[in-house]
Amino acid sequence: MNEKFQDAKNRYRSADIPPELDFAVASALREGERRRRQRRWQSRTLASLAACCASFVLLVNASPAFASAVYQVPVLGDLARVVTVTEYSIADGERLIDVRLPAVEDTGHSDLEQRINTEIQTRIDAVLAEAQARAEETKEAFVATGGDPDEFMPVIIDVDYEVKCRNDQYLSFVIFKTETKASAYTEFFCYNIDLETGTDLTLQDMLGPNYKEIANQVIREEIARRSQDPDNVYFDGTDGIQGFQSIAADQPFYINEAGNPVVVFEKYEIAPGYMGQQEFEIPVPQA
Amino acid sequence: MKLQPPDIRRLLADYIVSHQEDFYRLAFSYVKNRDAALDVVQESIVKALAKADTLREPAYLRTWFYRILLNESMNHFRRLSRILPLEDLEQQSAPAGRDPGERLDLYDAIDRLDLKEQAVIRLRFFEDMKLEEIARATGANLNTVKSRLYKALKKLRDMTGEDLRDE
Numbered sequence: 001m002n003e004k005f006q007d008a009k010n011r012y013r014s015a016d017i018p019p020e021l022d023f024a025v026a027s028a029l030r031e032g033e034r035r036r037r038q039r040r041w042q043s044r045t046l047a048s049l050a051a052c053c054a055s056f057v058l059l060v061n062a063s064p065a066f067a068s069a070v071y072q073v074p075v076l077g078d079l080a081r082v083v084t085v086t087e088y089s090i091a092d093g094e095r096l097i098d099v100r101l102p103a104v105e106d107t108g109h110s111d112l113e114q115r116i117n118t119e120i121q122t123r124i125d126a127v128l129a130e131a132q133a134r135a136e137e138t139k140e141a142f143v144a145t146g147g148d149p150d151e152f153m154p155v156i157i158d159v160d161y162e163v164k165c166r167n168d169q170y171l172s173f174v175i176f177k178t179e180t181k182a183s184a185y186t187e188f189f190c191y192n193i194d195l196e197t198g199t200d201l202t203l204q205d206m207l208g209p210n211y212k213e214i215a216n217q218v219i220r221e222e223i224a225r226r227s228q229d230p231d232n233v234y235f236d237g238t239d240g241i242q243g244f245q246s247i248a249a250d251q252p253f254y255i256n257e258a259g260n261p262v263v264v265f266e267k268y269e270i271a272p273g274y275m276g277q278q279e280f281e282i283p284v285p286q287a
Numbered sequence: 288m289k290l291q292p293p294d295i296r297r298l299l300a301d302y303i304v305s306h307q308e309d310f311y312r313l314a315f316s317y318v319k320n321r322d323a324a325l326d327v328v329q330e331s332i333v334k335a336l337a338k339a340d341t342l343r344e345p346a347y348l349r350t351w352f353y354r355i356l357l358n359e360s361m362n363h364f365r366r367l368s369r370i371l372p373l374e375d376l377e378q379q380s381a382p383a384g385r386d387p388g389e390r391l392d393l394y395d396a397i398d399r400l401d402l403k404e405q406a407v408i409r410l411r412f413f414e415d416m417k418l419e420e421i422a423r424a425t426g427a428n429l430n431t432v433k434s435r436l437y438k439a440l441k442k443l444r445d446m447t448g449e450d451l452r453d454e
Binding site for chain 2 (some may be wrong): 002012015020024029035140
């Protein structure tokens with residue numbers, strides 16, 4: 001090998017190895033094994049379920065800053081086995097993207113799996129393509145206005161998920177994508193799927209035919225309660241901005257641990273931007 | 288050769304324990320901080336073990352693990368760069384090669400390459416990987432690796448003024 005590289009290699013190899021490394025590695029091995037078992041156990045649980053429901057809510061958040069990092073989306077939950085189907089990262093002058101796309105397995109409904117998986121894939125692909133186009137536009141605009149291309153901060157995109165409910169009835173998870181850039185917007189894509197029948201699960205399925213009245217009532221009371229705190233502001237019709245009227249027929253929701261639907265409103269939808277995304281749990285009426 | 292998952296996992300754990308110092312050095316070369324490097328190594332191991340079942344081919348074990356380790360190292364580096372004040376960063380990665388009279392030591396010059404070029408150089412010269420292995424470890428195709436190596440060597444030549452042929 002070239003002598004200069006040999007020197008550099010010697011310097012590289014001379015880095016002091018901290019004495020804690022042994023311990024750090026051993027504990028990481030245990031933790032990794034624990035997580036792997038957890039996943040396997042989860043997949044077996046699901047296989048034994050006669051009926052369960054999945055609710056899939058995809059939330060897209062975009063907020064200010066620059067670089068683009070998509071976070072890994074690992075296991076979805078205890079009940080369904082989720083495997084990583086696509087994994088890649090992109091880092092260049094415009095974006096920092098790291099993508100790991102999940103897919104559901106072993107639900108006992110191959111049509112359903114295929115549909116959910118295709119939907120996740122298509123959704124995230126489209127969302128990333130858009131983010132990418134925006135990143136390029138932003139950079140062009142930055143350079144066109146006299147910015148040094150080398151100083152452009154790449155757009156960072158974060159994709160992560162949270163399991164909202166996993167019991168023997170429902171599987172509900174939310175995927176969110178955070179794009180950090182100069183202006184913010186939020187977008188939700190919702191899928192609520194009944195694993196037993198392989199069809200979409202709606203608020204009506206969960207709350208009954210009067211689902212709108214039930215949900216609206218709860219939301220109005222909750223807005224009134226939260227508004228007692230002067231820090232919480234909801235649009236109420238003053239300044240010509242219409243406040244909460246009624247949920248839409250296709251209002252996004254996920255299912256929480258208690259098995260109740262939680263209705264989600266986008267940032268700006270019913271309250272000023274600083275209030276962020278607003279969520280309301282709607283208790284399922286006892287039959 | 289195909290192995291059963293428990294064998295693969297044992298192989299993986301053995302490999303990790305016996306090469307932990309290499310992992311630490313590579314992580315350290317990115318994050319330049321002992322605690323951060325330990326974090327990167329730990330996080331990579333946890334991820335690798337948790338997805339051990341996706342590793343089917345023992346021959347790819349090393350490059351499979353390095354891919355996780357590189358991703359973690361680069362992500363950590365980016366997070367750090369976002370937290371550090373701009374001035375600090377500018378000082379650190381100060382004008383590379385702007386002064387033609389200034390000659391850098393090769394080891395320091397490598398830090399000024401972009402993250403993926405750093406990966407190619409370190410895997411090639413410090414970990415003695417073949418180009419095909421580097422391609423697997425970085426998730427790039429072979430031609431991309433070749434052109435990255437070529438570009439990186441050219442930059443290093445400019446920065447150090449040394450003749451750096453890859454023999």
